[in-house]
Amino acid sequence: MSYQPPVYKPTNVLAVISLAFGIASWCVLPLLGAIVAIVCGHAARGEIRRAAGTMDGDGFAIAGLVLGYVQLALSVLVALVCLGLVIFGVGIGFHSMHGN
Numbered sequence: 001m002s003y004q005p006p007v008y009k010p011t012n013v014l015a016v017i018s019l020a021f022g023i024a025s026w027c028v029l030p031l032l033g034a035i036v037a038i039v040c041g042h043a044a045r046g047e048i049r050r051a052a053g054t055m056d057g058d059g060f061a062i063a064g065l066v067l068g069y070v071q072l073a074l075s076v077l078v079a080l081v082c083l084g085l086v087i088f089g090v091g092i093g094f095h096s097m098h099g100n
């Protein structure tokens with residue numbers, strides 16, 4: 001019986017970048033981090049698929065995509081709520097406070 005050393009597959013760099021920016025989107029770079037995480041995550045998944053089993057990192061790419069898309073959705077939702085408050089809510093509240 002001969003010894004076979006384990007075969008290590010390289011991890012896709014874009015997948016790692018996607019995960020890092022996905023995490024950063026929740027800590028320091030909400031909108032920019034989410035966009036970078038989404039773009040790099042999709043690019044990484046494409047490279048990993050084309051590598052036909054010779055590259056790892058799909059889980060990192062998926063995690064980056066999920067973090068990025070959820071952050072992007074929440075950012076858009078918060079922006080819409082703020083816009084709605086500015087257009088409908090704040091103006092009515094301001095006028096009623098001053099007795100007008």
